[in-house]
Amino acid sequence: MKTTFNTLKRGLLASIAAVGVTLSLSAQANLLSEIEDRGVIRVAVPQDFPPFGSVGTDLQPRGYDIDMANYIGEQLGVSVELITVTSANRIPYLQTGRADLVISSLGKNEERERAIDFSNAYAPFFLGVFGNSDIEVSSPEDLSGHTVGVTRGAVEDMELEKVLPADAMLQRFEDNNTTLSAYLSGQVQLIATGNLVATEIAERRPNQAPVTKFMLRDSPCYIGLKKGEAELQARVNEIIAQALEDGTLNRISETWLRAPLPEGFGS
């Protein structure tokens, strides 16, 4: 009995040591060349945040982030291993080396920048004014004489109030759904909201799909990388630039966000 226990203990210690060696080895190697050697890139993607990442009827993850991950894999010439994460554990996955990239509608802030590195922006995420395509509005000044629906007390309410011309009207509604109803029933032709809400309207009522008029606050999504992987970061940025150039990113945006990339995205 005792011998069995000792053998077990020895075996356990040995394997811990082995893991330790592997970990220290991988920490020293360049992650980009390691991915290329491995032939697989492990990407953390969301599974509960459509249209960026959700589970389709075939039980496979699908969405903007998944398409982006596959595109990067394709460009690197490696296969993609998707790891579904939640918004709470996506950064720990990166820090503990269980994922090479986090493509999970990740926004940038100071706190996160201390923990991980970021690529350039790959997906639009913003508050803006949206509306019928036949209304000519492209800046806050153009709103003069128009009425804009907004959810009372939301960030977009405050942001819009700052830039609203004196002869424009704000119609405030109690919650997001009421604001949506006001737009869908034609009671207001313009609404201030997030681009994902506009996507949702476009999904439900394709013929009333709201068009982006201008942005109120921009906080695009970035790809997260482990600190200090400059080579991988440069390569990912290169791939994003290429996707922007050849229209791949715009196509992904039109597929999942039902809207082209906003003007000047990535510049």
Add this chain to the structure above:
Amino acid sequence: MLNFSDLLPYSHLLLQGLWVTVVLTLYATLGGVAIGTACAAGRHYGGKALRGVIGGYVELIRNTPFIVQLFFIFFGLPAIGIKLTAWEAGLLAMLINLGAYSTEIIRAGLAATPKAQVEAARVLGLNPRQVFFRVVLIPAFEKIYPALTSQCIIVMLGSAVVSQISVMDLTYAANLIQSRNFRSFEAYLVVAAIYLLFAILMRQVFEWIGRRVFRHRRKAS
């Protein structure tokens, strides 16, 4: 802890909101009582078909929530091409609401008029119009006047709901203010006090009108 001075920068919002509530209430009261009088007369004297239509209207409005009626008018009607502004939709909802309730109140007054009183008036040679307005309607109103006053005040207080479709009434002002400075206790307390004062004032005005309209009758009795 409490800080009412935070509300001062928003006092113009409160005043504008109060004005909207006052104007809505004024129109809704005048229009609603007119609708109620017409429907009560129709339901009391009219033929079977008219009685049925008015009965349907009254039951429909009195047995559905005000906010649902309001949302139906504002969000629902555009689907069949009737698009009203928030203010118009709010007023219309208040009108049909008070119309339905006051129909039943006024009808009770009409029903309480003794038949002999009408017969006496006819014998004295008054024409049907004179009989209705002077012998039936005014005594009927006198009987149900306190109930009608209360119903109008209820509709005024109920008008707070129109803030949900972005009518900038007194409640809308309170909602907006507390979403800006997070002084919900102060904002709603002040607005509640304004509603209370307005309701008391409304009752006074109704009593004053009542004293003038029913003056001769009071003396006679």
